[in-house]
Amino acid sequence: MIGGEPVRPGAEDVVARIGSLDQLAGIEHVILADGPARGMRGIRVTTAGGLQVDVLPDRSLDLGAVRVRGIPVAWIGPGGIGDPSLEQDRGFAGMFAGGLLATCGLDSFGPASDDEGVVLPQHGRIGRQRASVLRSDVDADRIVLEGRVVQAALFAERLVLHLRLEFPVGGTQIELTDTVTNEGDVDQPHMILYHANLGWPLLDEGVELVRSHGTVEGVTDLAQSEIELWDRIDSPTRGYVERVYLHRMERARREAIASVVNRRVGLRVDVAFDVSTLPYLFEWKMLARRTYVLGLEPANSPVMLGRAAARARGELPMLAPGESRIYRVRFAFSST
Numbered sequence: 001m002i003g004g005e006p007v008r009p010g011a012e013d014v015v016a017r018i019g020s021l022d023q024l025a026g027i028e029h030v031i032l033a034d035g036p037a038r039g040m041r042g043i044r045v046t047t048a049g050g051l052q053v054d055v056l057p058d059r060s061l062d063l064g065a066v067r068v069r070g071i072p073v074a075w076i077g078p079g080g081i082g083d084p085s086l087e088q089d090r091g092f093a094g095m096f097a098g099g100l101l102a103t104c105g106l107d108s109f110g111p112a113s114d115d116e117g118v119v120l121p122q123h124g125r126i127g128r129q130r131a132s133v134l135r136s137d138v139d140a141d142r143i144v145l146e147g148r149v150v151q152a153a154l155f156a157e158r159l160v161l162h163l164r165l166e167f168p169v170g171g172t173q174i175e176l177t178d179t180v181t182n183e184g185d186v187d188q189p190h191m192i193l194y195h196a197n198l199g200w201p202l203l204d205e206g207v208e209l210v211r212s213h214g215t216v217e218g219v220t221d222l223a224q225s226e227i228e229l230w231d232r233i234d235s236p237t238r239g240y241v242e243r244v245y246l247h248r249m250e251r252a253r254r255e256a257i258a259s260v261v262n263r264r265v266g267l268r269v270d271v272a273f274d275v276s277t278l279p280y281l282f283e284w285k286m287l288a289r290r291t292y293v294l295g296l297e298p299a300n301s302p303v304m305l306g307r308a309a310a311r312a313r314g315e316l317p318m319l320a321p322g323e324s325r326i327y328r329v330r331f332a333f334s335s336t
Helices: 011-017 084-095 221-225 307-312
Strands: 026-031 041-046 051-056 062-068 101-106 113-115 118-120 132-138 142-152 158-168 173-182 191-198 208-211 215-218 243-248 255-262 267-274 280-288 291-299 324-335
Touching: 026 132, 026 142, 041 132, 041 142, 051 158, 051 173, 101 173, 113 307, 173 191, 191 267, 191 324, 215 221, 221 243, 255 280, 255 291, 267 291
Parallel strands: none
Antiparallel strands: 026 041, 041 051, 051 062, 062 101, 101 191, 113 118, 132 142, 142 158, 158 173, 173 324, 191 291, 208 255, 215 243, 243 280, 255 267, 267 324, 280 291
16 A cells, blocks of 8 residues: 555556456356246356446347446346247337347337338347357457347348457446448348447436437427427336437537436446447437336437338438448446
8 A cells, every 4th residue: 555545556567466367357158047038148248347248149249237336237128138039929028128238120120110011020130139159258458259140031131240349358348349241132221220228226317318419309299399308317207108319410520429427326328339320319218117218229210110111211221232331339337
């Protein structure tokens, strides 16, 4: 101790002070054994900065429960984390697991729709696809996970998602880089939305909701009638009706950030995203009792009503054969 403060070694001295990197950070591969998640693969990532993340390979490497220095930040749905095949019986809403990140797409998001004879489920199929884990490495600087997910059907789309998740070993960040490629022979509709779900105790009455730049409009009539309250978070309310807002980000900026700041628990969460490919942010404000969640959802289309509606409005992104698109989303957790 020097002057009552602990001496913290520099990064170059860490190796000399530990027997194994597992002492500070690491990756643990597990098979879940009970309940609706029985048989699912899980990957638990732990950093020396106090971040613990459950990655779900059987849900396209989405993110489940997340804790920062022991504080839960992700909202988990009423059915808990479950096998995606169970959604065939109970539907999307019946088995929506939540978690910090639920990827929606790759050819549609929003409610179920029929687009030119193609029946599309709510929020697309990608979140129900099982990933091939290609890499899971830990070194003195970073933890890296990579995976590949194929969304394909006979006489239909062949979209391939390559995912890369990076976690600084000593930090509290999650860096996501997704590359989506059309490996088919025809132009393919391509809609993607990153459904980030924040819950209590991070989400609470009076927390600050901050957006770096852009404009806001109501997607629903109720949201539009309360447009000045888009950033207000109240306590759980019986009978609350969801509000959905659309934030259009300034395309001249490289990155946009939406943040939740809770000074009572001393935690700030930033959701940052690359505006060049994700120029829109949907805000799902659902402050009901037992369904108390804030969704911050970067997207590549401003239409939340499904693919047919996006096509009708001229807002349906397309991928040519062989074309790829890269998406970057970053979650950063810090003290207030």
